[in-house]
Amino acid sequence: MRKLWQKEYTLRAGDFDKFDRIMPSTILDLFQDAAGQHVEEIGVGFDDMIAREYLWVLTRVKFKILSAPRRYRTVTVKTWPLAPNRLNYRREYCIEDENGQKLIIGSSEWVIIDSKERKFISDPDLYSFSDGFHDEVMFEGKLGRVRDFATESAPYTVNAGFSDLDVNGHVNNTKYANYALDAINPKKDDVLESFQIDYRKEVMQGTQLNVYSAADGNVISAKGLNPDGDVMFACKIELK
Secondary structure (H helix, E strand, C coil): CCCCEEEEEECCHHHECCCCCECHHHHHHHHHHHHHHHHHHCCCCHHHHHHCCEEEEEEEEEEEECCCCCCCCEEEEEEEECCCECCEEEEEEEEECCCCCEEEEEEEEEEEEECCCCCEECCCCCCCCCCCCCCCCCCCCCCCCCCCCCCCCCCEEEECCHHHECCCCEECHHHHHHHHHHHHCCCCCCCEEEEEEEECCCCECCCEEEEEEEEECCEEEEEEECCCCCEEEEEEEEEC
16 A cells, blocks of 8 residues: 555657646646546545545645656656545645656645535545555645636636546546636746646536636736636636
8 A cells, every 4th residue: 555656657749838838737637647546546536435425526736847847758746645634635746857856746635525415524534544644745834725806808718518527527627727728828938837726616518617817927817707707716827
């Protein structure tokens, strides 16, 4: 039973944008794949959770790029859960190069809900181990909530389609990063350093989202609203 899980991945051309920079959705996809394989190994994967009438829900994820990865390079993705804290289940990530140097660090916050009642659940005995957690933390303290901002500019509009969905039937967490980047439309000099996205509500197939963005110095914010004006996700990007 590995409390810290790791695997090598080779980065592909399609993982990078037109400026040859790794895309936020690629980083989130690496996090997702690593976490998904690890939870399967430690007995809290999708089928295991459904058997308990539980569902994992990702509420927030943040990463920071320390050194930019390059195309076709092999990287090692590491992930581990921290000891549960009431309703919060935090999971950390680290992407390293061939020499063990940290390229990207990340952290995510999860909750468990009842698969039928959709209510929050606290289960201190969720993991088969209760001590000896790998306790390295990528960001100190609780990840703060992305702040709201006024919607003064015209939005970028997107409709959630079939290819955006995951096995839970809603838009996959990695796709929101593409929605945000498409709305922001970064310039060549806009070099991303850190990225955080808060997932507020499920987005289902066919939902129209109006994605607004606003810049304040080196910080760019984005949020997606449904036709009723509900904030479905909020994103904060810090540039170098």
